[in-house]
Amino acid sequence: VRRILLVDDDVGVRMSYAALLEDEGFVVVEAVSLAESREQMAGPAFDAALVDLHLGDGLGTALAADLRARHPRAAFVLLSGADAPAGSDVDLVLPKGSAPSELAAVIERAIARRADDT
Amino acid sequence: MSSIDSDLTTLHRRFVVWEATAILRHDLRNKLASVRNASFYLRRKVERQAADLLASDPRVATFFDLSSQELDAAEAILGERLPKLPDVVAAGFDVDRAIAGALAHVRAPVKTIASGLVARGDHAELAVAVLCLVENAVDAGAGAIEVTVGAEDDSVVISVRDDGPALDPDVARRAPEPFFTTRDGHLGLGLPIVKRIAGRADGELRFDGRFAIAVPRA
Numbered sequence: 001v002r003r004i005l006l007v008d009d010d011v012g013v014r015m016s017y018a019a020l021l022e023d024e025g026f027v028v029v030e031a032v033s034l035a036e037s038r039e040q041m042a043g044p045a046f047d048a049a050l051v052d053l054h055l056g057d058g059l060g061t062a063l064a065a066d067l068r069a070r071h072p073r074a075a076f077v078l079l080s081g082a083d084a085p086a087g088s089d090v091d092l093v094l095p096k097g098s099a100p101s102e103l104a105a106v107i108e109r110a111i112a113r114r115a116d117d118t
Numbered sequence: 119m120s121s122i123d124s125d126l127t128t129l130h131r132r133f134v135v136w137e138a139t140a141i142l143r144h145d146l147r148n149k150l151a152s153v154r155n156a157s158f159y160l161r162r163k164v165e166r167q168a169a170d171l172l173a174s175d176p177r178v179a180t181f182f183d184l185s186s187q188e189l190d191a192a193e194a195i196l197g198e199r200l201p202k203l204p205d206v207v208a209a210g211f212d213v214d215r216a217i218a219g220a221l222a223h224v225r226a227p228v229k230t231i232a233s234g235l236v237a238r239g240d241h242a243e244l245a246v247a248v249l250c251l252v253e254n255a256v257d258a259g260a261g262a263i264e265v266t267v268g269a270e271d272d273s274v275v276i277s278v279r280d281d282g283p284a285l286d287p288d289v290a291r292r293a294p295e296p297f298f299t300t301r302d303g304h305l306g307l308g309l310p311i312v313k314r315i316a317g318r319a320d321g322e323l324r325f326d327g328r329f330a331i332a333v334p335r336a
Contacts, residue, residue, distance in 0.1 A: 010148045016155030096151035097193045100158035
């Protein structure tokens with residue numbers, strides 16, 4: 001079973017993405033901020049993190065290095081409502097308007113890409 | 119007023135529009151994403167567990183389709199019809215000249231000392247950022263305002279200092295939030311614009327008791 005860290009400070013976005021992912025068989029751990037995400041990263045391994053760009057306490061991209069350090073095999077997927085910066089630690093950028101039917105495949109693709117890189 | 123001054127006023131106004139639409143675009147996309155995801159989830163549940171409902175009332179499927187189409191239309195409006203920030207054109211520029219361009223628009227005397235520094239970015243955008251910072255100080259009732267420029271490692275840091283009362287820490291923390299203002303008749307977009315311009319130049323908005331903008335040194 002894939003474990004996903006889902007980080008977004010908008011409750012509606014978080015709830016709806018969690019529902020879609022759980023419906024596809026993923027185990028979803030939710031966080032609302034950088035600080036809460038880092039607490040969750042101290043726990044069991046994740047297969048991927050789906051992270052909003054703009055969080056209340058900073059940019060979601062700041063979590064990429066933490067994820068690499070704690071869970072090096074986990075894919076970092078940046079969720080963005082605007083043009084998102086692609087960085088070396090970002091495995092994939094997922095625009096928020098993307099088709100929900102493709103969400104699971106996008107996450108799996110990011111996980112596979114990360115596995116190829118490690 | 120020279121054509122350069124006139125261009126700066128126009129650019130300032132455009133940044134107000136761009137910033138407001140960028141914020142609305144971001145916030146509305148969040149809401150549209152929630153609705154799109156929720157609608158998809160509900161449709162899949164109905165198809166899997168209540169297929170008889172779809173068979174007995176064709177409008178259920180029609181309305182699921184309509185929701186999806188309307189969301190696509192709303193996305194298209196946000197993505198294509200609202201004004202967008204143009205790509206930044208970065209080049210080395212004279213920081214003192216950019217500051218002078220900004221101060222020409224300020225209705226109060228502002229002290230500044232030439233730095234001779236050269237930064238990388240868009241000089242007109244930096245002038246708009248300085249104008250926003252100085253106008254903040256003027257609007258707060260400051261009497262003596264000074265724009266200081268210094269080099270820090272690979273950055274040029276432009277600070278606006280004044281003799282006004284120190285900013286309340288909670289207000290300072292919230293001040294860069296879009297539409298946050300403590301003054302009647304203000305939009306609360308000045309600091310978000312400064313933050314945006316700094317980010318476009320690979321720099322940042324700073325606060326150390328006063329707001330400052332740091333941009334890469336050329």
